[in-house]
Amino acid sequence: EPEVTQTPSHQVTQMGQEVILRCVPISNHLYFYWYRQILGQKVEFLVSFYNNEISEKSEIFDDQFSVERPDGSNFTLKIRSTKLEDSAMYFCASSRGPSYEQYFGPGTRLTVT
Amino acid sequence: GIQVEQSPPDLILQEGANSTLRCNFSDSVNNLQWFHQNPWGQLINLFYIPSGTKQNGRLSATTVATERYSLLYISSSQTTDSGVYFCAGFKGGTYKYIFGTGTRLKVLA
Numbered sequence: 001e002p003e004v005t006q007t008p009s010h011q012v013t014q015m016g017q018e019v020i021l022r023c024v025p026i027s028n029h030l031y032f033y034w035y036r037q038i039l040g041q042k043v044e045f046l047v048s049f050y051n052n053e054i055s056e057k058s059e060i061f062d063d064q065f066s067v068e069r070p071d072g073s074n075f076t077l078k079i080r081s082t083k084l085e086d087s088a089m090y091f092c093a094s095s096r097g098p099s100y101e102q103y104f105g106p107g108t109r110l111t112v113t
Numbered sequence: 114g115i116q117v118e119q120s121p122p123d124l125i126l127q128e129g130a131n132s133t134l135r136c137n138f139s140d141s142v143n144n145l146q147w148f149h150q151n152p153w154g155q156l157i158n159l160f161y162i163p164s165g166t167k168q169n170g171r172l173s174a175t176t177v178a179t180e181r182y183s184l185l186y187i188s189s190s191q192t193t194d195s196g197v198y199f200c201a202g203f204k205g206g207t208y209k210y211i212f213g214t215g216t217r218l219k220v221l222a
Contacts, residue, residue, distance in 0.1 A: 048208035101161040
């Protein structure tokens, strides 16, 4: 069964450093998403991406964040200058269409020290 | 934006017991998903259920879209059912699911 994969599973970085989180969505899906979950809290939407453009972004997704689909299979989230409050689990998801079922990757746990 | 409330926030069951988890929406949604977050943090898709009732083994879900709620039934609970259950709603014209606050379930052997 196809699945969304994410790398790395855990990343530790120092405040102010840049991080890139990577995702490989399900191959026939066209819509891609990033969500995050601060420890013990609910899952929050960050951004959706379709046809090489951002479709929607939340207030959390400020100028420090960017997304890219650098090739036909990868989808990345970059945080330019990490802050302590960026520590969270980051989930990638993909779907065939915007209202279709979304499938989530296993997550990348980002720890900013 | 849509607010999604889940109840109860916490639930402790003895193995073999049944339970009902509820998800309420502040506005109408076009689609709805239920997820189980296991102890390793993974989000497992349980149901994609914009309306009606679906069953998968010991789990079933019912969404009453006109009344803006969904229910998740767990029968004959097992310790492996422990974790956090989230519902998430999708509203047309947007590109995102809004997650609820979750129900933390612990099943005791």
